[in-house]
Amino acid sequence: MNIIQILFWFLSVVAIFSALMVITSKNPVYSVLWLIVTFFSISGHYILLNAQFLAIVNVIVYAGAIMVLFLFVIMLMNLNKETEPQKNRWLKMAGAVAGGCLMLVFVAALKDAGLKDQEAMVNEGDIGLIKNLGKELFTTYVVPFEISSILFLSAMVGAVVIGKKE
Amino acid sequence: MPINNYILLSIALFCIGIVGVLTRRNAIIIFMCIELMLNAVNLLLVAFSKMHAKAALLAGDISGTAGTDGQLFVFFIMVVAAAEVSVGLAIIVMMYRNIHSVDVNFLNRLKH
Numbered sequence: 001m002n003i004i005q006i007l008f009w010f011l012s013v014v015a016i017f018s019a020l021m022v023i024t025s026k027n028p029v030y031s032v033l034w035l036i037v038t039f040f041s042i043s044g045h046y047i048l049l050n051a052q053f054l055a056i057v058n059v060i061v062y063a064g065a066i067m068v069l070f071l072f073v074i075m076l077m078n079l080n081k082e083t084e085p086q087k088n089r090w091l092k093m094a095g096a097v098a099g100g101c102l103m104l105v106f107v108a109a110l111k112d113a114g115l116k117d118q119e120a121m122v123n124e125g126d127i128g129l130i131k132n133l134g135k136e137l138f139t140t141y142v143v144p145f146e147i148s149s150i151l152f153l154s155a156m157v158g159a160v161v162i163g164k165k166e
Numbered sequence: 167m168p169i170n171n172y173i174l175l176s177i178a179l180f181c182i183g184i185v186g187v188l189t190r191r192n193a194i195i196i197f198m199c200i201e202l203m204l205n206a207v208n209l210l211l212v213a214f215s216k217m218h219a220k221a222a223l224l225a226g227d228i229s230g231t232a233g234t235d236g237q238l239f240v241f242f243i244m245v246v247a248a249a250e251v252s253v254g255l256a257i258i259v260m261m262y263r264n265i266h267s268v269d270v271n272f273l274n275r276l277k278h
Binding site for chain 1: 167168169170171172173174175177178179180181182183184185186188189190191192194195197198199201202205208209212213214215216217219220221223230231232233234235237238240241242244245246247248249250251252253255256257258259260262263267268269271
């Protein structure tokens with residue numbers, strides 16, 4: 001078991017544990033903090049796969065911007081453990097069983113997929129570096145890139161219009 | 167690293183997100199679980215892009231750019247997710263202002 005495998009299993013365990021804590025924490029603020037831990041471990045996976053650009057973007061956009069927005073809204077509404085609405089126990093159990101069944105279906109489909117001998121390139125290869133990605137982004141994908149700027153503009157206008165007091 | 171490990175990890179994260187959506191009533195937590203599912207898919211796309219790169223390398227492709235598309239898709243998914251979060255949180259704030267709660271069970275006005 002070399003260092004890469006140890007890191008992979010460590011990051012996977014951290015990701016799954018913190019994801020479980022997201023959905024089981026009673027306090028919404030704790031959920032947000034656990035989700036940040038999940039995003040950091042996924043960024044660790046990206047670094048392990050040598051996708052450095054995406055790792056940095058994930059930390060900046062998700063863990064930095066989006067989670068701060070969530071935390072800000074939760075604190076603005078003053079949500080805490082006491083105000084947290086709870087589903088009854090049967091509905092929770094039904095939800096868990098439904099999710100478990102979906103997982104069973106996915107795993108069963110994976111057994112039939114014939115990907116046994118395929119490997120992901122770990123800790124080598126330079127397709128995830130910013131030189132290659134930037135070149136591709138500004139040549140082949142330049143139109144979607146510009147369209148996404150319009151998407152951001154319209155999202156900004158929409159957020160302001162929706163959030164405005166009438 | 168076998169690709170099956172990454173697929174299993176993504177399946178686990180995605181299903182945890184699904185369970186979260188089904189078992190919670192707080193609209194913000196549901197929204198966070200959707201973000202978790204998006205991230206599971208992103209991780210799978212990056213793993214597949216690296217798998218594709220390795221397969222192309224073994225097949226004798228010397229350009230070394232196979233699999234770039236997958237990582238750019240992840241980038242665009244992140245762009246769309248950021249826009250989605252800003253609008254979605256604005257909607258949740260508006261809903262809180264109107265009914266003073268983020269409980270999705272109170273969002274049943276379309277029923278009446």
